[in-house]
Amino acid sequence: MAKCDNPLGVGVHEKPLFRNMTAHELLITIATASSIIAISLSLYLVYRHLTNYTQPKLQKLIIRIVLMVPIYTICCTLSIPFYESSVYLGAIYEFYESLVIASFFLLLCRYLHTDLHSVRQLFSIVEPQPWVLPVRMFRKYVLRRKTTNTPNGSKYFSIQVIEIISLIIGMICLLQFYKQTKLELAVHRPLLKFVAIKLVVFLFYVQSFIFSHLTKKGGAMSPTDKISYPSLAVGIPKTVLCFEMALVSMLHLYAYPYDVFQTYKAVDNSEENGIRESRNGDDEAMELSPQEDSVMLPRKMHWTRAIIHVLSFKDLWRALLHSYHSVVDHRRKRTTAQHSATNSEQGVEPFVTTSLAEALDVMKRRNNN
Numbered sequence: 001m002a003k004c005d006n007p008l009g010v011g012v013h014e015k016p017l018f019r020n021m022t023a024h025e026l027l028i029t030i031a032t033a034s035s036i037i038a039i040s041l042s043l044y045l046v047y048r049h050l051t052n053y054t055q056p057k058l059q060k061l062i063i064r065i066v067l068m069v070p071i072y073t074i075c076c077t078l079s080i081p082f083y084e085s086s087v088y089l090g091a092i093y094e095f096y097e098s099l100v101i102a103s104f105f106l107l108l109c110r111y112l113h114t115d116l117h118s119v120r121q122l123f124s125i126v127e128p129q130p131w132v133l134p135v136r137m138f139r140k141y142v143l144r145r146k147t148t149n150t151p152n153g154s155k156y157f158s159i160q161v162i163e164i165i166s167l168i169i170g171m172i173c174l175l176q177f178y179k180q181t182k183l184e185l186a187v188h189r190p191l192l193k194f195v196a197i198k199l200v201v202f203l204f205y206v207q208s209f210i211f212s213h214l215t216k217k218g219g220a221m222s223p224t225d226k227i228s229y230p231s232l233a234v235g236i237p238k239t240v241l242c243f244e245m246a247l248v249s250m251l252h253l254y255a256y257p258y259d260v261f262q263t264y265k266a267v268d269n270s271e272e273n274g275i276r277e278s279r280n281g282d283d284e285a286m287e288l289s290p291q292e293d294s295v296m297l298p299r300k301m302h303w304t305r306a307i308i309h310v311l312s313f314k315d316l317w318r319a320l321l322h323s324y325h326s327v328v329d330h331r332r333k334r335t336t337a338q339h340s341a342t343n344s345e346q347g348v349e350p351f352v353t354t355s356l357a358e359a360l361d362v363m364k365r366r367n368n369n
Contacts, residue, residue, distance in 0.1 A: 012228045023227040027235040028080050034242040035073040041249035042069040048258040053306040055261055057114055060310045061107040062256045065197060068093075068100045069252065072200065073245045076238040083230040086238070097201060101170050102316050104197055108177060111188050116319060126180070167205060171198060189255070196248065196255040203244055211237040 014022040021029075045066050049059050075093045079086035109119045178190055214221040215233045223229045 014228050015226050024231045027239045031077045031239040031242040034246045035077045038073045038245040038249040039070045050306045052261045061103045063310045064103045069245050069249045071096050073242050076242050079238050080235045083234040086234050192255045196251050207237050
């Protein structure tokens, strides 16, 4: 039976760097110490959110995002001694990374309104802004100018290329959403939250790309009697990532704080929404106020129920299904756009605005009526 060539299928034979510690053992020690710091800070933040679980629809998404650091560090640390299985351990945190990106997008949506159906209605009356620069260039110079064919293009479709393309698409979509909503979400510091997530992903892919080229056959880094190939190809990049995760866990304390939930008070429908109040002042207590209603629970949920609530990913699958139906519905409306001219002549012109703030006001008036 044919087998793939595995360059990691070698043993770790190293001379001690100092005393009786080899490079492989040193990397495991540093990675473990960094992981302990990262996991401790992340679990502390998760615990504080669970014990102040007053806004489940928001905090379940925040906890999922924070848990990205422990999952990354555990898998990376285990990848060093079990380097032959590092590709399988990597699949775990790469899969969870997709859940984190989806959770972050839902978090931004729920900052606009706690009801996702209302969010879909909101964006149905908002005219989309032009795509961010990379997409506009791609549409202009690639999709509209397909004049040449790439010879033997199939060889470029490797797993790494597909991963990078999917990563870029996800980042561009999040940036596009941020561009459309940055004024309304400014009080929630979405850019800091975005950086706290994408910094992890960016560092991982950039470092993986760099080390894969440095450690390839004929590369700048080659094994010696004091450092083996597994330590170069897996040990060093995973250790560096574990150290960076310790720093990211500190950033999460500021990007996803728990103290704003301690002072949470239900917002009455007659009050101004949190976004407009945030424009007039930087009241931290209003950061997590719902837009139109007080659906959020004003009392704390017991931490055991909170854990079950966080681990239920039904909201992600439901949102994915609803997003598909929204896309289909949007395309159907575009095919019947010619009727808008007839409606306009009859005085029934559909309302569309380029201002998200104006759309929020319209939604509020509709709900009040």
